[in-house]
Amino acid sequence: MSKRVLTTESGAPVADNQNSASAGVGGPLLLQDQHLLEKLARFNRERIPERVVHARGSGAYGYFTVTDDVSDLTSAAFLSTVGKRTELFTRFSTVADNLGGADAVRDPRGFAVKFYTEEGNYDLVGNNTPVFFIKDPLKFPDFIHSQKRDPFTGKQEPDNVWDFWAHAPEATHQVTWLMGDRGIPASYRHMNGYGSHTYQWTNAAGDAFFVKYHFKTNQGIRSLSAEQGQELAGKDANSHQTDLLQAIERGVHPSWTLYVQVMPAAEADGYRFNPFDLTKVWPHADHPLRRVGRLVLDRNPDNVFAEVEQAAFSPNNFVPGIGPSPDKMLQGRLFAYADAHRYRLGVNHTQLAVNAPRATTADNYGRDGLMAANAQPRGEKNYEPNSYGGPAESGTPLSAPLAVHGHTGTHEAPAHPKDDDFFQAGELYRLMSEEERARLVANIAGGLSQVSREDVIEKNLAHFHAADPEYGKRVEAAVRALREG
Numbered sequence: 074m075s076k077r078v079l080t081t082e083s084g085a086p087v088a089d090n091q092n093s094a095s096a097g098v099g100g101p102l103l104l105q106d107q108h109l110l111e112k113l114a115r116f117n118r119e120r121i122p123e124r125v126v127h128a129r130g131s132g133a134y135g136y137f138t139v140t141d142d143v144s145d146l147t148s149a150a151f152l153s154t155v156g157k158r159t160e161l162f163t164r165f166s167t168v169a170d171n172l173g174g175a176d177a178v179r180d181p182r183g184f185a186v187k188f189y190t191e192e193g194n195y196d197l198v199g200n201n202t203p204v205f206f207i208k209d210p211l212k213f214p215d216f217i218h219s220q221k222r223d224p225f226t227g228k229q230e231p232d233n234v235w236d237f238w239a240h241a242p243e244a245t246h247q248v249t250w251l252m253g254d255r256g257i258p259a260s261y262r263h264m265n266g267y268g269s270h271t272y273q274w275t276n277a278a279g280d281a282f283f284v285k286y287h288f289k290t291n292q293g294i295r296s297l298s299a300e301q302g303q304e305l306a307g308k309d310a311n312s313h314q315t316d317l318l319q320a321i322e323r324g325v326h327p328s329w330t331l332y333v334q335v336m337p338a339a340e341a342d343g344y345r346f347n348p349f350d351l352t353k354v355w356p357h358a359d360h361p362l363r364r365v366g367r368l369v370l371d372r373n374p375d376n377v378f379a380e381v382e383q384a385a386f387s388p389n390n391f392v393p394g395i396g397p398s399p400d401k402m403l404q405g406r407l408f409a410y411a412d413a414h415r416y417r418l419g420v421n422h423t424q425l426a427v428n429a430p431r432a433t434t435a436d437n438y439g440r441d442g443l444m445a446a447n448a449q450p451r452g453e454k455n456y457e458p459n460s461y462g463g464p465a466e467s468g469t470p471l472s473a474p475l476a477v478h479g480h481t482g483t484h485e486a487p488a489h490p491k492d493d494d495f496f497q498a499g500e501l502y503r504l505m506s507e508e509e510r511a512r513l514v515a516n517i518a519g520g521l522s523q524v525s526r527e528d529v530i531e532k533n534l535a536h537f538h539a540a541d542p543e544y545g546k547r548v549e550a551a552v553r554a555l556r557e558g
Contacts, residue, residue, distance in 0.1 A: 081108055082115070121382070122417050123172040126217055127183045130166035131261060131314045132381040133321055135370035137161050137188060137331070143365055146282050146335060147274035149394035151190035152365065160189045160431055163370060164384050165261040165313070168200075169220045169229070175306035176313035177297060179256040179516070181205075181247075184266030184288065185386040186368070189431035196390040197286060198410065201258065202251070203267040204497075205351045206244040208486060210405020216241070231523040239532035243352045245540055246498040252516040253501075254509050255294065257302040260316040262327040263295035270388070270403040271349050273338070273396045273472050281338035281473035283348060283398055285355060287362060288329040299516055318373055326371040332362035338473070345491040349400040353497055380427045385414035396472025401486065419443045436464045499541035510547070518551035 079087045087108050094106035102109070124130075139157045151159040166183035167174060182201040187194055207216055219237035223230045238244045250256070258264035268286030275281050297305065305312050320327060334355050341348050348355065374380035389397075389407040397403055414422050420442040422428055423435065435447075440455050454461050486492075505513065517537070524530050530552060538545025 082111055124413065124417065126168050127166040128172040129170055129174045129176070130164050130183065130381055131317050132162060132164040132374060132384060133317060133370040134160070134162050134372040134374070135326070135368060137366055137368050139366040141364045141366065143363070144276070146276055146284070147394040148277040149392055150192050151188055151195070151392070161368070162187045162384060162427060163368070164381060164386065165317070175310040177257060177302045177305040179251065179299065179302065181251065182258060182261070182264060187384070187386060190392055191432040192392040193433055194390050194430050195392045195395060196386045196388060197268055198386045198388045198406070199266055199268040199270070199286065201264045201266055202247060203269055203285070203354045204247050204250065205269060205402065206247045207241060207402070208243055208350050208352050209401050210409070212241070213405065231520055232525055232529070235521055235524045235533055236529045239529045242494040242536050245495055245536045246352050246501065249498045249501050249513065249540070253505070253513045254296050256516065257297040257299070259295035259297050261313050262292045262317060262320060263290060265290050265294065266329060270351060270400045271398040273398050275394055275396065275473045279473060283336045283338055283341055285334040287332045287334070288368060289332060291328045291330060298512065299519070321370060321373050326369050328367055328369045330367055331365040333365055334360040335363055336360055344489060346489045347486055347492055349398055350486060350492070351400060351402045352494070383418055383422070383425050384427045385418060385422050387411040387414065391471050393469065393471050399475060421445050438463070495536065495539040499544065502541050502544045514547045514551050517548050518555055521548070522552045522555035
């Protein structure tokens, strides 16, 4: 085998990669040393802006196989036939911490899947919880600011975290999830994933359904206690990354079974609570799980930066048969995710290997911009419509239209008869065993007791009392004991 020759970025061979060019032995370095300047300049630019949220992540490639016929619900080609297999990439992440943060911390986990379908890439962006803290995207920047490092102290502040939650009663349900036993997954392999949002499926006849995605781990749920998480984070900050990498390298391929809950579109308006409220779940008694297929991860990325850090997921990447719902948080993310990637990676980030379509080809009139890799064929027009055979619109909508009515303006979400910020949080608490309740109360009290203002503490306690009287009493007693101890 011939020896590979080290070259510069322009392809010229490098004669010496150990010594910089200088003005004589021991003299000052020369500005003409192109290899040195190029190497240092590139090194200075190795890092790109990290994600504001979901910065700390891991990922792997795999495939999705359809196990059950869902053609009555959606015309999506990759879900059309039992046995059909589609390549995919999945990225897991923590939400609040920076790129260098620890994995084993109490935080929601991102669960994002990019399906490389024959009709284009379909991105499903969710979490390991079926609900979220807020229901309107206008509050999202403020929520994230409250959870991340304080601009003065440079660290996460309990005052900020709990002050925001005190003013967001709809967060009580997600806070109960986060502070419960599933708040610190033992690994990415041992947690469920959820689309969280409500999406729309449309079948070939044009019938519309609203759906929620549930990825159930086939490894079983495993979580860490607060003490175990703290110990593991100190021993190995990369614990979840290590686990996922080593499992796949050993040939132990993690998998999840995908189910959907289904609601005919006509039922949404009359449902007892707003089915598009991200702070609520659909009871399984109303809408049972229907199995769809199996997701398997079987290949690690060759380069974490190129394939995990530069992976770009946008919930507005739909395919025919799948579309959005009136979920306000989803509507905001349809813009925000893609915009974040245009900022971080550039307008041509969809040409990067991990983001580019694989089972089809992108064909449009997008041109130029920073780092444009796909040159326009010679003589091809860059506008539409044209008379030269360029790509033209299909005329077929991806999904069914959503009905709208009323006047423009800022509106609270439409009220349904049983809309409530606290009922489902109480239901979750009442489902827990006594041991689970005790750990939940201890986790909440451990954070809330550190808050400096009594009025903020009282507002949060009122939320837990509203969810369930016993829940509120126990949290209040635990907080008082810690503050007086």
